[in-house]
Amino acid sequence: MFPLRFLLFGSLASLCICQYYDYDYEPAPQSVVSAPHCVQECDCPINFPTAMYCHGRNLKFVPIVPTGIKYLYLQDNQIEEIKAGVFDNVTDLRWLVLDNNQISSDKIQSGTIDKLGSLEKLYFSNNKLTKPPGPLSKSMDELKLIGNDLTSFPSGTLSGMENLTTVYLSKNKLTSESIAGAFKGLKSLMLLDVSENKLKKLPAGMPSSLLMLYADNNDIDSIPGGYLAKMPELQYLRVSHNKLVDSGIPAGVFNVTSLLELDLSFNKLQSIPEVNEALEHLYLQVNQINKFDLASICKFTSPVNYSRLKTLRLDGNNITHSNMPVDSANCLRQASEVIFD
Numbered sequence: 263m264f265p266l267r268f269l270l271f272g273s274l275a276s277l278c279i280c281q282y283y284d285y286d287y288e289p290a291p292q293s294v295v296s297a298p299h300c301v302q303e304c305d306c307p308i309n310f311p312t313a314m315y316c317h318g319r320n321l322k323f324v325p326i327v328p329t330g331i332k333y334l335y336l337q338d339n340q341i342e343e344i345k346a347g348v349f350d351n352v353t354d355l356r357w358l359v360l361d362n363n364q365i366s367s368d369k370i371q372s373g374t375i376d377k378l379g380s381l382e383k384l385y386f387s388n389n390k391l392t393k394p395p396g397p398l399s400k401s402m403d404e405l406k407l408i409g410n411d412l413t414s415f416p417s418g419t420l421s422g423m424e425n426l427t428t429v430y431l432s433k434n435k436l437t438s439e440s441i442a443g444a445f446k447g448l449k450s451l452m453l454l455d456v457s458e459n460k461l462k463k464l465p466a467g468m469p470s471s472l473l474m475l476y477a478d479n480n481d482i483d484s485i486p487g488g489y490l491a492k493m494p495e496l497q498y499l500r501v502s503h504n505k506l507v508d509s510g511i512p513a514g515v516f517n518v519t520s521l522l523e524l525d526l527s528f529n530k531l532q533s534i535p536e537v538n539e540a541l542e543h544l545y546l547q548v549n550q551i552n553k554f555d556l557a558s559i560c561k562f563t564s565p566v567n568y569s570r571l572k573t574l575r576l577d578g579n580n581i582t583h584s585n586m587p588v589d590s591a592n593c594l595r596q597a598s599e600v601i602f603d
């Protein structure tokens with residue numbers, strides 16, 4: 263029955279003047295013959311009947327999603343609007359992928375995304391959102407809103423999402439004020455990406471569960487004293503392409519044992535900030551560093567006290583190998599890459 267249905271689908275589709283797309287019909291390969299419940303302009307693989315693939319089909323609207331679908335792929339279309347009713351039969355939808363469309367915040371009707379009470383993943387990058395969609399389900403675990411026009415991100419947006427692990431907000435227009443308080447109280451957050459925004463300081467009130475914080479390409483000029491002490495799990499901190507100056511780096515602010523990678527490249531630092539011996543990768547290229555202060559890397563050097571640094575990049579500064587003190591080798595015992603130019 264499926265091969266027959268496939269043939270019928272092919273011939274019907276070539277006749278249909280469809281509201282959703284205006285492309286030349288290309289038959290789907292045999293392996294993705296759709297399950298019987300599928301919407302005509304999409305594919306629901308027989309062996310994965312809870313998924314509906316509607317990506318890259320020049321769709322202008324979200325089709326009415328049939329009962330039983332839990333994973334919905336709508337990326338790479340020209341969708342401008344999410345109309346009421348389209349998700350009425352799938353309020354238990356788990357994944358919704360809307361990347362690379364033209365959807366603006368005012369074109370998301372209520373009773374759509376806000377009714378998806380089991381939503382876990384929402385990928386909504388490269389659209390025209392000015393504020394986060396929702397209110398979103400408390401069951402969210404991943405939210406991607408990269409490359410929109412977000413200027414606001416109200417403090418309650420993520421509240422109660424105890425399983426939320428990953429939030430990508432890069433390439434928007436968020437300010438420090440607009441995200442104030444937005445991440446407070448999240449128990450499971452591991453990754454927050456706020457790079458390429460308009461932040462003047464690192465986000466406040468970070469959950470203690472955070473492993474990765476990416477804030478490259480903002481306007482950050484300082485880091486508050488004790489900032490990292492509140493994130494005992496943090497391993498990766500990226501603040502490259504900002505406006506950090508020595509006076510904005512309080513003594514000991516990076517002296518935390520959890521940190522493995524610290525990227526402070528493309529800033530305005532004139533000295534190597536003090537780091538903990540446990541740090542493995544330190545990126546300081548393209549700053550204004552003009553001296554090699556070994557004490558910033560090793561306070562004491564002994565058989566047990568030495569730096570775990572593997573990578574140290576100092577290229578694009580006013581410093582060369584000749585600035586390295588002779589006893590550096592005792593401290594930088596594991597450094598396989600110390601780059602000056």
Ligand SMILES: *[C@@H]1O[C@H](CO)[C@@H](O)[C@H](O)[C@H]1NC(C)=O
Pocket residue numbers: 326327328329351
């Ligand atoms: C939605 O659910 C109703 C009631 O179960 C059903 O009659 C209708 O066919 C469903 N629509 C779709 C598109 O699945």
Ligand SMILES: *[C@@H]1O[C@H](CO)[C@@H](O)[C@H](O)[C@H]1NC(C)=O
Pocket residue numbers: 400401402422423424425
């Ligand atoms: C978080 O995940 C647990 C385990 O999967 C689940 O029992 C709980 O309901 C989830 N919390 C929310 C708010 O969905």
Ligand SMILES: *[C@@H]1O[C@H](CO)[C@@H](O)[C@H](O)[C@H]1NC(C)=O
Pocket residue numbers: 514517518519
């Ligand atoms: C850095 O932290 C360690 C413990 O984590 C502490 O023993 C040491 O005194 C600190 N160094 C400075 C300069 O604050």
Ligand SMILES: *[C@@H]1O[C@H](CO)[C@@H](O)[C@H](O)[C@H]1NC(C)=O
Pocket residue numbers: 561562563564566567
């Ligand atoms: C190792 O460094 C710590 C401070 O970080 C210091 O208190 C301790 O005495 C040093 N141990 C040795 C063996 O040098």
Ligand SMILES: *[C@@H]1O[C@H](CO)[C@@H](O)[C@H](O)[C@H]1NC(C)=O
Pocket residue numbers: 552580
């Ligand atoms: C670069 O370093 C040299 C020697 O350490 C110093 O004489 C010079 O003024 C520095 N230049 C700048 C731009 O800091």
